[in-house]
Amino acid sequence: MKICVLVKQVPSSDALIKLNSDSTWIKEDTVVFAINESDSFALEEALQIKEQTGEGEVVVVSLGPDRAQRAIREALAKGADRGIRIKESFPYSSDPFEIASLFAAAIKDDNFDLILSGLQSDDLGSGQTGVILGELLGMSTATLVIETELSGESIRVKRELESGWFQWVAMTLPASITIQSGINSPRYASLRGIMSAKKKEIRLIEKNDLSGSIPSLQSIEHVYLPQKTKRTEMITGSIDQVVDKLSEILKRNIKIL
Amino acid sequence: MEILVVLEHNNQTIHRMSWEAVAAGQSLGKDLNLSTTILIMGSDVSTLAKEAATKDITEVLVAEHPLLETYTADGYARTLTQVIESEQPAYVIMGHTYMVRDFLPKVCAILKQPLFGDNISYRIENSTPIFIKQIFQGKLMAEVSPQGNQPYLVTFQSAAFQSESVHRGAGATIRNLSITLSDEIIKTRSEDPFQETTIDVDLSSADIIISVGRGIGKKENINLVKELAEVMGAQIACSRPVVDAGWLPPYHQVGSSGQTVSPKLYFALGISGAIQHLVGMKGANNVIVINKDPNAPFFEIADYGTVGNILEIVPKLTEAIKGG
Ligand SMILES: Cc1cc2nc3c(=O)[nH]c(=O)nc-3n(C[C@H](O)[C@H](O)[C@H](O)COP(=O)(O)OP(=O)(O)OC[C@H]3O[C@@H](n4cnc5c(N)ncnc54)[C@H](O)[C@@H]3O)c2cc1C
Numbered sequence: 004m005k006i007c008v009l010v011k012q013v014p015s016s017d018a019l020i021k022l023n024s025d026s027t028w029i030k031e032d033t034v035v036f037a038i039n040e041s042d043s044f045a046l047e048e049a050l051q052i053k054e055q056t057g058e059g060e061v062v063v064v065s066l067g068p069d070r071a072q073r074a075i076r077e078a079l080a081k082g083a084d085r086g087i088r089i090k091e092s093f094p095y096s097s098d099p100f101e102i103a104s105l106f107a108a109a110i111k112d113d114n115f116d117l118i119l120s121g122l123q124s125d126d127l128g129s130g131q132t133g134v135i136l137g138e139l140l141g142m143s144t145a146t147l148v149i150e151t152e153l154s155g156e157s158i159r160v161k162r163e164l165e166s167g168w169f170q171w172v173a174m175t176l177p178a179s180i181t182i183q184s185g186i187n188s189p190r191y192a193s194l195r196g197i198m199s200a201k202k203k204e205i206r207l208i209e210k211n212d213l214s215g216s217i218p219s220l221q222s223i224e225h226v227y228l229p230q231k232t233k234r235t236e237m238i239t240g241s242i243d244q245v246v247d248k249l250s251e252i253l254k255r256n257i258k259i260l
Numbered sequence: 261m262e263i264l265v266v267l268e269h270n271n272q273t274i275h276r277m278s279w280e281a282v283a284a285g286q287s288l289g290k291d292l293n294l295s296t297t298i299l300i301m302g303s304d305v306s307t308l309a310k311e312a313a314t315k316d317i318t319e320v321l322v323a324e325h326p327l328l329e330t331y332t333a334d335g336y337a338r339t340l341t342q343v344i345e346s347e348q349p350a351y352v353i354m355g356h357t358y359m360v361r362d363f364l365p366k367v368c369a370i371l372k373q374p375l376f377g378d379n380i381s382y383r384i385e386n387s388t389p390i391f392i393k394q395i396f397q398g399k400l401m402a403e404v405s406p407q408g409n410q411p412y413l414v415t416f417q418s419a420a421f422q423s424e425s426v427h428r429g430a431g432a433t434i435r436n437l438s439i440t441l442s443d444e445i446i447k448t449r450s451e452d453p454f455q456e457t458t459i460d461v462d463l464s465s466a467d468i469i470i471s472v473g474r475g476i477g478k479k480e481n482i483n484l485v486k487e488l489a490e491v492m493g494a495q496i497a498c499s500r501p502v503v504d505a506g507w508l509p510p511y512h513q514v515g516s517s518g519q520t521v522s523p524k525l526y527f528a529l530g531i532s533g534a535i536q537h538l539v540g541m542k543g544a545n546n547v548i549v550i551n552k553d554p555n556a557p558f559f560e561i562a563d564y565g566t567v568g569n570i571l572e573i574v575p576k577l578t579e580a581i582k583g584g
Contacts, residue, residue, distance in 0.1 A: 143447035170453045
């Protein structure tokens with residue numbers, strides 16, 4: 004089983020996001036980056052499938068600037084076999100169609116049986132790349148997956164639907180599947196894993212060697228802080244003052260104590 | 261054709277967010293002076309088509325095929341692609357539902373046309389819409405411009421438009437389209453949808469809910485919240501990462517993939533306020549938010565808020581309430 008895992012490096016969930024000077028993007032230099040949350044569940048799922056079947060390889064594929072190398076290394080430390088990075092100094096200028104087309108061009112000769120990716124990235128949240136890539140490569144696709152069952156040439160997956168509903172969907176391989184968080188418990192890298200990751204191959208691909216005629220279909224022009232829709236009474240002061248005011252509000256204003 | 265709104269249904273009813281998409285289509289149509297048409301795909305959707313025809317639109321298109329009786333990503337994507345190719349709409353609008361997430365990117369891939377997903381609004385500049393969406397899980401907004409030619413595939417987030425604002429019309433005509441599908445192109449087999457039965461805590465009728473997010477840090481700290489809940493007579497809820505990490509069982513989760521609640525008080529502790537969480541608690545009468553990040557999106561919908569550390573505030577609040 005040859006499994007490809009798409010991994011994106013994004014600002015970590017508790018990063019304080021600030022705008023850059025011309026409000027075209029964020030200030031990246033003060034942000035801590037991490038592997039996109041649902042991607043790390045996708046990686047874990049790939050590693051478990053490989054362990055179950057006892058053969059094959061897990062290849063981590065990412066598009067990003069040099070900092071993204073760290074995300075790939077981390078995935079290799081957890082057990083992925085090798086990495087591929089498409090070099091892109093400013094990944095946010097590429098839209099999902101463009102990124103998926105670049106991935107398709109980079110991996111088409113690898114003939115993966117399975118592509119796993121997070122259901123969406125926690126930065127732009129488009130949730131399109133895994134599906135577009137699967138379609139471009141003529142694969143079966145499924146999204147929002149929270150359980151997988153592999154049997155021979157086919158895979159059966161449990162999909163999350165809205166309002167607490169679920170559905171099993173079966174398909175033949177090759178398939179591109181997007182993973183919802185909570186499907187498993189992602190492992191930590193062991194010390195041995197971290198050591199051996201240093202020797203694993205990360206192939207670098209120049210974006211321009213792939214692009215050819217891939218069009219850019221959309222671009223972010225401007226970013227800004229959201230406007231408040233409700234008047235919020237902000238409680239300030241020392242912790243004791245805040246606690247006093249909160250109990251006061253619970254009693255007098257909301258009348259629940 | 262100018263604007264095509266695609267309706268989603270479960271063979272019986274039209275999805276709420278599809279009516280919101282119709283409202284979006286009518287709004288965009290008014291701003292750009294374009295006509296709006298509705299498309300319904302399925303195997304036997306004549307009743308739903310009649311319902312759609314009561315809206316103020318030009319036409320209802322019906323794409324029926326036996327292979328569309330149950331939803332499949334391939335069936336829907338191929339059908340919509342054929343309709344777009346034959347009818348040539350400039351905009352294709354849908355609600356940003358789980359089903360749309362599943363198949364619409366395929367249409368983007370087949371047609372090589374852009375998909376502007378999950379927008380909360382748009383604005384018009386030089387007769388072209390600029391789409392506005394949340395990024396960084398609601399921490400920022402982004403304006404996204406189309407590049408290249410139409411058609412543009414566009415989806416709107418839940419509640420971006422109001423279904424009540426859909427204009428009724430004089431009765432639109434219904435036109436049947438012929439669709440070519442074969443078994444081979446449908447690569448997935450779907451089983452019947454089901455609900456997981458173990459709902460031990462019904463939060464939908466709770467009056468006071470204390471909801472805890474990843475900000476609580478670790479499983480042991482959940483006890484701090486339990487103690488506060490006890491003295492307040494509250495039920496405990498949480499965000500998805502808390503369930504994913506195994507800190508609380510799944511039935512405590514509020515949001516688009518959890519429960520929907522409408523308590524008198526929703527007290528959010530260390531939750532950032534991503535839309536998938538907020539859709540589950542928008543019906544709350546009062547919202548109090550404690551978060552260490554002054555820019556946490558949850559503050560935008562809070563009645564009362566305080567910027568601070570829940571690990572410090574929560575135990576003291578428990579003591580204060582205990583002491584009367
Ligand atoms: C299809 C889909 C469905 C989803 N369904 C759901 C759903 O049903 N329910 C749901 O909740 N999510 C759902 N999500 C996930 C959602 O997008 C968010 O990722 C999630 O709600 C974030 O949870 P959180 O706010 O607890 O965590 P984070 O985003 O990590 O936020 C933690 C917050 O805690 C604050 N904090 C940290 N430490 C402290 C401290 N000591 N004191 C005070 N504040 C602190 C931080 O500032 C931050 O704002 C879904 C996502 C997708 C894509």
